[in-house]
Amino acid sequence: MLISGSATGYYGDLGDVVVTEDEPPHNEFTHKLCARWEQIACRAQSDQTRVCLLRTGVVLAPQGGILGKMVPPFRLGLGGPVGNGRQYLAWIHIDDMVNGILWLLDNDLRGPFNMVSPYPVHNEHFAHALGRALRRPAIIRIPATAIRLLMGESSVLVLGGQRALPKRLEAAGFAFRWYDLEEALADVIR
Numbered sequence: 134m135l136i137s138g139s140a141t142g143y144y145g146d147l148g149d150v151v152v153t154e155d156e157p158p159h160n161e162f163t164h165k166l167c168a169r170w171e172q173i174a175c176r177a178q179s180d181q182t183r184v185c186l187l188r189t190g191v192v193l194a195p196q197g198g199i200l201g202k203m204v205p206p207f208r209l210g211l212g213g214p215v216g217n218g219r220q221y222l223a224w225i226h227i228d229d230m231v232n233g234i235l236w237l238l239d240n241d242l243r244g245p246f247n248m249v250s251p252y253p254v255h256n257e258h259f260a261h262a263l264g265r266a267l268r269r270p271a272i273i274r275i276p277a278t279a280i281r282l283l284m285g286e287s288s289v290l291v292l293g294g295q296r297a298l299p300k301r302l303e304a305a306g307f308a309f310r311w312y313d314l315e316e317a318l319a320d321v322i323r
Contacts, residue, residue, distance in 0.1 A: 135184045136234060137174035141223045141249060143167035143188050146293025149221070153300035154188070154245045162286050163293070171245070183243040190223030190249035190297060192230055195321045203263060204322065210269050216277035218257030220294030223249035226311035226320065236307050247299045254314055256294065266318040 142163030144152045158164045171186050178184045191199050206212050225233075225248055233248055254262070264271025281288045299307070311317040 134238065135174060135177045135182055136237065137171065137184065137186050139167045139171050139174075139186050139188045139245075141188050141190050141247060141295040141297040142290065142293075143171070143245075144295050144297065146220070146289055147295060149296060152247075152295055152297045154247055155300070161293075162289050178243070183241070185237050185243060186245040187234070187248045188245055188297070189230070190225055190247075190253070190295070192225055192227055193317050193321050194227035195323070200263075200321065204267065207263055207267050207269055207271065211273050212260060212264055212267075212269065213271045213273040213275065214257040214260045215275045215280060216256070216292045218255060218260065218274070220256050220292060221253045221296040222256050222259045223247070223253040223295055223297040224259070224314065224317070225249050226317040229309050229311050232310070233302060233307060236302075240305065242301075242305060244301070246301050247297045248302070249297050249299050250311060250314070250317075251299055251303065251309060252312055252314065253294075253296050253298070259314065262315050262318055263322075265315065266322045 143158055144156050145159030145161035145164045158168055174186060175184055193200060230248055260271045277292050280291050
């Protein structure tokens with residue numbers, strides 16, 4: 134078995150459209166990056182090797198990852214939504230991520246899997262939830278123009294989003310532990 138890590142960016146920025154593993158990709162920066170990665174991984178598919186493509190959202194973990202970058206400014210009271218804050222953020226608690234991978238190892242499944250919580254949130258909701266978890270205000274909005282100037286084409290990674298749902302995982306019987314963003318953040322930020 135080969136497990137390949139990709140991202141929900143595979144779908145491109147679709148605004149409020151709900152995306153599942155059945156959604157065709159859109160021709161954008163993030164899609165091109167993820168699609169190429171998945172094409173290479175799929176070369177390993179054979180009668181003896183199954184390939185699972187994990188399209189992950191933001192992984193919430195006690196160390197590193199996106200929280201490693203976000204927590205320091207939020208602790209200083211400098212955090213807040215990015216751009217208009219309406220872009221969706223698909224997230225998953227590290228425990229659900231690990232358990233999902235172990236579950237895939239034990240089940241004869243293949244293909245793409247959105248490795249995300251069943252409850253994506255807007256960036257603004259995420260920022261305020263993180264602020265509450267840290268007992269800090271989350272009122273400093275980062276303008277989209279500043280992000281575009283700093284990041285160029287890759288700014289879509291922050292200013293865009295996917296309302297991705299884990300349709301295939303849930304349909305196959307995987308049970309998530311972490312459904313509530315605030316509880317998940319409280320668990321990883323102690």
